Amino acid sequence: MTVNPKFTDLRSKPDVSIDMTPVRKSNWKTGGARDYWDPKIRKFRFNIPIEYLAEVLADSDHPQDVAVIRIGENRLMELAGALGDKDLSFNQISNEDSSKTSIFTQYPNPVDVGGMNKQNIAIGINGTVIDEFIEAITTDPQTEEAYRTAAEYIGMPDCCTDFHVDNALALRGDPVYDIACNTPSAEIHEDDRENVLIRHPDPFLNIFWRYNGWRLIHHLPCSFECEESGEIARRNYDAISDVCGHKHEAEHLLAWLDQPMEWTGYHSLVNMRNAYGIGSYTTDNYWSKKNIVWKKPHQDKPDFEPNHLTTPLEPLDPDRGAF
Amino acid sequence: MTIHIAANTGCNLGCEYCYEEPDREMKQKQIDNEYDLDLIFERLEQFKRDRNGAEVPGMHGGEPLLIREEDLEEIFKWIHDNFDGRGTHIQTNGTLLTESHIEMFDKYNVSVGISMDGPAELNDSRLARAGGEDVTENMTERTQDAINTLIEHPSVPVGVIVVVTETNCGTDERLEKLLDWMDWLNRHEVNGHYNPAIPYEGVQEDLSVSPQRLKEIYLRTWEWVKEESYRKWNPMREFQDNLLGLNLTNCVNNKCDVYNAGAAQIIKGDGETTGCGKTWEAVGDGVPFLQGDSTNNEYEETTERYEMLKQIPGPYTEQVMNGEIEDQGGCKGCKYWNTCQGGCPSAGMNYDYRNRVRWCPAIYALYEKIEEDMRTMLPGIRMITDLAWDTEIADDTSKGLVDIKPFAAIRQPTTKAQKGSVIGKPTTDEIGTVFDEVISGRGEIEFDQLVTNYKNEFPEEWLTIDEETSNIHADSDKPERQASEDPQSAD
Numbered sequence: 089m090t091v092n093p094k095f096t097d098l099r100s101k102p103d104v105s106i107d108m109t110p111v112r113k114s115n116w117k118t119g120g121a122r123d124y125w126d127p128k129i130r131k132f133r134f135n136i137p138i139e140y141l142a143e144v145l146a147d148s149d150h151p152q153d154v155a156v157i158r159i160g161e162n163r164l165m166e167l168a169g170a171l172g173d174k175d176l177s178f179n180q181i182s183n184e185d186s187s188k189t190s191i192f193t194q195y196p197n198p199v200d201v202g203g204m205n206k207q208n209i210a211i212g213i214n215g216t217v218i219d220e221f222i223e224a225i226t227t228d229p230q231t232e233e234a235y236r237t238a239a240e241y242i243g244m245p246d247c248c249t250d251f252h253v254d255n256a257l258a259l260r261g262d263p264v265y266d267i268a269c270n271t272p273s274a275e276i277h278e279d280d281r282e283n284v285l286i287r288h289p290d291p292f293l294n295i296f297w298r299y300n301g302w303r304l305i306h307h308l309p310c311s312f313e314c315e316e317s318g319e320i321a322r323r324n325y326d327a328i329s330d331v332c333g334h335k336h337e338a339e340h341l342l343a344w345l346d347q348p349m350e351w352t353g354y355h356s357l358v359n360m361r362n363a364y365g366i367g368s369y370t371t372d373n374y375w376s377k378k379n380i381v382w383k384k385p386h387q388d389k390p391d392f393e394p395n396h397l398t399t400p401l402e403p404l405d406p407d408r409g410a411f
Numbered sequence: 412m413t414i415h416i417a418a419n420t421g422c423n424l425g426c427e428y429c430y431e432e433p434d435r436e437m438k439q440k441q442i443d444n445e446y447d448l449d450l451i452f453e454r455l456e457q458f459k460r461d462r463n464g465a466e467v468p469g470m471h472g473g474e475p476l477l478i479r480e481e482d483l484e485e486i487f488k489w490i491h492d493n494f495d496g497r498g499t500h501i502q503t504n505g506t507l508l509t510e511s512h513i514e515m516f517d518k519y520n521v522s523v524g525i526s527m528d529g530p531a532e533l534n535d536s537r538l539a540r541a542g543g544e545d546v547t548e549n550m551t552e553r554t555q556d557a558i559n560t561l562i563e564h565p566s567v568p569v570g571v572i573v574v575v576t577e578t579n580c581g582t583d584e585r586l587e588k589l590l591d592w593m594d595w596l597n598r599h600e601v602n603g604h605y606n607p608a609i610p611y612e613g614v615q616e617d618l619s620v621s622p623q624r625l626k627e628i629y630l631r632t633w634e635w636v637k638e639e640s641y642r643k644w645n646p647m648r649e650f651q652d653n654l655l656g657l658n659l660t661n662c663v664n665n666k667c668d669v670y671n672a673g674a675a676q677i678i679k680g681d682g683e684t685t686g687c688g689k690t691w692e693a694v695g696d697g698v699p700f701l702q703g704d705s706t707n708n709e710y711e712e713t714t715e716r717y718e719m720l721k722q723i724p725g726p727y728t729e730q731v732m733n734g735e736i737e738d739q740g741g742c743k744g745c746k747y748w749n750t751c752q753g754g755c756p757s758a759g760m761n762y763d764y765r766n767r768v769r770w771c772p773a774i775y776a777l778y779e780k781i782e783e784d785m786r787t788m789l790p791g792i793r794m795i796t797d798l799a800w801d802t803e804i805a806d807d808t809s810k811g812l813v814d815i816k817p818f819a820a821i822r823q824p825t826t827k828a829q830k831g832s833v834i835g836k837p838t839t840d841e842i843g844t845v846f847d848e849v850i851s852g853r854g855e856i857e858f859d860q861l862v863t864n865y866k867n868e869f870p871e872e873w874l875t876i877d878e879e880t881s882n883i884h885a886d887s888d889k890p891e892r893q894a895s896e897d898p899q900s901a902d
Contacts, residue, residue: 102730102739104723104730104739106719106723108715108719111715113670113712115670115695115701115708116705116706117695117696117700118683118700119681119701122701122706354763357765359694359765361695361696365700370715375739377763388697388698389698
């Protein structure tokens, strides 16, 4: 069953523009949660995405030819080194307002890898591809043709590209409510379609924490059970785990993404919570509060003591969570 | 901005409105005063180092008098020795206060904040954790005794927090009893403030007063304050100061980052850091999540809630007043924006921090009445509201940089009562002339000062300065700050 997101049309009403400085933040709930998770998944905010994106883009069988990352000026040499080894190219997306013309450059979609004085950079298989991609995403106003061109370079499956045409043209960069409603296992309360429960999502497609780099796909899926997106996410997972040698980190990232959690979006700000942490980032102008529950309501806090947080990773269990 | 040591979250009272109760219910064993002094001191050392000793820590809880007296003394001695004897504070329910404590407070220059909700008969929501009605009454008596005892010790300043609920303010009769009690406090040079109980979704909604009732309470209390010159109570006094641009002393007016609440930087018993307990429910799950140093963030890191609220239509937005659109929970167009800034995020309308504070009708009405009275008494007086509503001046007032002459110059000297933990800090000698600059379009200030102001606002390479013609220009084609394009994270 898919849910008709009947409140979507209210996203643009009233006709008042909200201009927000991008913000991202995360707080651990307890010292135990921090000490357990942070060493394992923090690297996804910095160096691991650069490493595995280089592998993914260099893989001619992988559908993704371009990625957009936000990186500080002080880390450009590091980026150049990582891409040079794979004979890849990169170029700055020079239009300072590009983040407002395309959902591919709009926060929180670029892969943010930290640094000072960040800028959006397109990395890709060669200069021509990058130039064509940048031309497509800086077309103002955005056209469907330009959006589809950029989507192909990003490696979006056709089902996802088709689903997000309207969002792309309306510059809704974080349409997760729409995605949730389009997910087959979505459940709603009677007459309350702003509260959506996704009972059996694919953890590989969890994009809620992407502002922290905690994600396995680089496009907006059409649903949290999209099979084609799931295949791409699994290839990316393999690149992180097997090719780049970050098996331990990949396992824990997936376990994190599999945790029951809650996302709410309202007035351009997101609040997220799972058993271990809370977070926030700037989102679309949701004029009424949207609420998404991932798998099931999360625990208020970890149900174990910090000293027990050395529990080995267990097989994923959709009803129980990873731990 | 205050550093609080909350060695324990346990409390011998179980006040029905306490925002720390969900945490206590989940961590019952921590009521048994679990804390590690070494870890607390380690964090105190770090805070002192990182903040250059600018902020003196104080004791909160839970109930801080539950911890062992020798440990309490060790903490106050450390603070006294490390902050040159500058005053510190403790916030307590007073039920466990002894003469020995008072000697300790006197020795280490500790002022005392007592939580009590009025005369004895108005304290029925301030329940004893164990025992029945008799124990609750006994606890209330002990708190009143503590206040009486402290009044007899003038060297230990005391202030009072009154939590506003239906129990003590729900009817006019109860409110008048409360005001009589507050009058008694004021006559003994004890000041205090109201703290409206915040309802959480499905919790204590019956106990919390409605915004309309709070409006009545505030307006009646303002009239009460005016009746006698010795009467002082907050937020009435703070609101006068805020209108005069003297300060924004209260955290609820001062852009609290609900994820990293810098107004209350709390060191927990295990040495971890969190923030004001009201934030725990607002963006967490009712239990203390880590804030500030423990989670690699900065306290008061970002102000996105306020950037947002200023753009969101509210009751004073022209389109809303014209009936073109509905109130969306924001503050756009409100003439008291610079003295309120949306209020406490933990008390957002509809239980959401992304709306303005639920008490907006009370706050607006009180500001409006105070402003009207002040303008009647002093025709021609200048106030913050003389500026356009969206003038960027609140940050300056919060730093004490605004001086709407002549009032900053005649601010009362520090008194015993002002030293209490519930009273804002006095203005400093560093008061500038920001208001004059703004209201005159910055046209009357010295050119050198203007250049300094511009350099503070913009990178120097963006400025074109012509000293011959006294002209200065910042390249408007460029964004104000490169960093503003970046997510404000602590990467």
